[in-house]
Amino acid sequence: MTAPEYLSELFSLRGRTAVVTGGSSGIGRAIALALGRAGAAVVVLARREAELAATVAELEGHGCRAAAVSADLSARDAVRRAADQAAEPFGEPDILVNSAGINLRPPLPELGEDVWDATMAVNLDAPYLLGQRFGPGMAARGFGRIIHVSSQQAFRAFVDSGAYGVSKAGLTALARSQAEAWSPHGVTCNTLVPGFVMTPLNRRLSSDPERVAALAARTMTGRNGLPGDFAGAAVFLASDASAYVTGQALFVDGGLSSH
Ligand SMILES: NC(=O)c1ccc[n+]([C@@H]2O[C@H](COP(=O)([O-])OP(=O)(O)OC[C@H]3O[C@@H](n4cnc5c(N)ncnc54)[C@H](OP(=O)(O)O)[C@@H]3O)[C@@H](O)[C@H]2O)c1
Numbered sequence: 266m267t268a269p270e271y272l273s274e275l276f277s278l279r280g281r282t283a284v285v286t287g288g289s290s291g292i293g294r295a296i297a298l299a300l301g302r303a304g305a306a307v308v309v310l311a312r313r314e315a316e317l318a319a320t321v322a323e324l325e326g327h328g329c330r331a332a333a334v335s336a337d338l339s340a341r342d343a344v345r346r347a348a349d350q351a352a353e354p355f356g357e358p359d360i361l362v363n364s365a366g367i368n369l370r371p372p373l374p375e376l377g378e379d380v381w382d383a384t385m386a387v388n389l390d391a392p393y394l395l396g397q398r399f400g401p402g403m404a405a406r407g408f409g410r411i412i413h414v415s416s417q418q419a420f421r422a423f424v425d426s427g428a429y430g431v432s433k434a435g436l437t438a439l440a441r442s443q444a445e446a447w448s449p450h451g452v453t454c455n456t457l458v459p460g461f462v463m464t465p466l467n468r469r470l471s472s473d474p475e476r477v478a479a480l481a482a483r484t485m486t487g488r489n490g491l492p493g494d495f496a497g498a499a500v501f502l503a504s505d506a507s508a509y510v511t512g513q514a515l516f517v518d519g520g521l522s523s524h
Pocket residue numbers: 286287288289290291292293310311312313314316336337338339363364365366367368387414415416417458459460461462463464465466467
């Protein structure tokens with residue numbers, strides 16, 4: 266077996282179908298591109314149509330099969346409808362990536378029920394509902410990969426973690442519960458844990474050069490994260506190579522969490 270054949274056996278996603286929420290921006294977009302370039306047919310799911318179309322065009326430019334579903338994941342009925350729509354272009358997914366997320370950051374004493382509910386709806390309820398929709402089918406077919414994009418704030422407070430950190434801690438536990446339920450049937454369920462990544466989500470912090478430099482200094486690599494840093498880890502967790510990795514949190518944070 267040649268080296269490319271061996272790498273392909275471990276990591277190729279050819280013949281797989283992936284649904285990536287938040288696949289139109291930042292980390293989700295980088296993951297969608299990585300999964301597509303590794304061979305998967307990819308459906309990206311978010312609200313803004315122009316951003317979705319640009320991601321599909323980029324995937325197609327790489328010769329990938331790609332489609333988009335525009336939907337708001339903050340309402341349960343809309344999530345259910347979006348899940349059905351996401352299974353239309355290429356069939357039921359083998360890989361589900363939950364990257365859509367919001368971080369509203371009011372200090373906890375000022376955090377009202379509206380922010381709490383909005384945060385939980387997108388960051389935790391939608392991943393739960395999508396897991397319930399796609400997990401059983403993955404288990405019945407004997408292969409599946411569920412990857413949640415969590416946060417260092419699942420494990421510690423950081424710049425008004427508020428409801429956001431709670432939602433991400435919930436995702437960590439959700440991955441464990443899903444792993445317990447479905448891993449006996451070939452479905453692995455894990456989280457990717459970013460540190461501080463330069464994306465639109467962090468526009469306020471990332472436009473302050475002093476804060477950016479201070480955060481970079483807290484890592485071991487000396488820089489903040491970029492969306493492309495998640496490509497390799499996502500392909501690994503989506504591939505056959507990670508068949509014995511489940512219920513885990515994989516920190517992709519330049520060493521921030523261990524510094
Ligand atoms: N950047 C960081 O430092 C960092 C650190 C830790 C964890 N994370 C996590 O990484 C994930 C991706 O964030 P990012 O940094 O890549 O941010 P981003 O570039 O702002 O991407 C967020 C994505 O979520 C989608 N989204 C937001 N609300 C939605 C809704 N109601 N319905 C459907 N889609 C929705 C957005 O698309 P639309 O707006 O078009 O809907 C967009 O595609 C998030 O879960 C975030 O919590 C990020």
